[in-house]
Amino acid sequence: MMLFLLLLLLSLLLSAFSSGAETAFSAASRIRAYARLREGRKWSKLTLGFIENPRRFLTTTLVGSNVGNVMASAVTTRFAEGTGLAWMKPVLVVLLTFFVLIFAEMLPKQLMLVSKEAVVSRLSLPLLVQRIVLYPVVVIADFLSTLIVGRRANSRVFESKSEILGLLTDSPSDAGTVAERILSMNDIKVGDVMRLPGELPAAAIGDSKRSVMEKMIASGSPFVLVKESDRKSIRGYADGNSLSGSGGRLDGSSIEGLPYFERDHDLISVTASLRRSAAPAGMVLGRTGQPVGIAILDDIIDSLLGKTGTASSARVSSDRQIEWSNDGAVIGNLRMDGRG
Secondary structure (H helix, E strand, O other): HHHHHHHHHHHHHHHHHHHHHHHHHOOOOHHHHHHHOOOOOOOOOHHHHHHHOOOHHHHHHHHHHHHHHHHHHHHHHHHHHHHHHOOOHHHHHHHHHHHHHHHHHHHHHHHHOOOHHHHHHHHHHHHHHHHHHHHHHHHHHHHHHHHHHHOOOOOOOOOOOHHHHHHHHOOOOOOHHHHHHHHHHHOEEHHHHHOOHOOOEEEOOOOOOHHHHHHHHHHHOOOOEEEEOOOOEEEEEEEEHHHOOOOOOOOHHEEEEEOOOEOOEEHHHHHHHHHOOOOEEEEEOOOOOOEEEEEEEHHHHHHHHOOOOHHHOOOOHHHHHHEEEEEEEEOEEEEEEOOO
């Protein structure tokens, strides 16, 4: 009885380990593996070797999983036959099937999937030992699979967008810092960093172009907001290019339109829209659909690059300037966790 339980336990452990290791190494990031190698982590070189050559761990884990399942089935069948009870064999087979499915397949895979980066290095040495012990079977299985499908090289440098983002955020250069800030921008809403319309230079339809240019020069802004002749409703904006046309007065031909955003739009989508429209700013609408602020592309880019002393950021109220730290972005006293 004890021998039966011991053999059954060993076979189930082999099957569970193989299933979990397969998931962990399949889901682990090569970029994180390279980072651990640079840091000199234990077994990091072995881990990277498995990740860069998936055939090594796939063949080993598949052979281990099948050997474990076959052993468990054989041991259970032998035990059932030894009892002399005709009904024992089908009952034990059904119980073993459910047990293997839950505890040797689903549960190990789920656990390894959620903790892959934390455990993948620890699994490397046991997986190497398993590969050595089962080497004859592994070699035969690898040869047969190569014979059928061939040995095709993987032409992709990275497996997914997440690995590319991982490369950027792990980079020790300024590019890594900027990339991490870009990811954090997804959690910052434009309503938190917009300027109030009254903070920007403004003109109205019918104003002289000379006076408008003087406002731009005095404020240092590359554009002015243009309001209707009643000086209440914002119609668009004017910059140096639009003011260089004929005529001495500001009219409809000198005005460019502003894109509109809701207050809860994130900075990434706002920046992309402003770049596509070639507009220097956009209108931020409140709950009633009326303009409540202005989102300026230069402010967003300067904050992204960490230029806290530039003219554009200096004109932004301190309670709406973005400051970056290792913990994410801070807008005034409001901390935005950008590490999703």
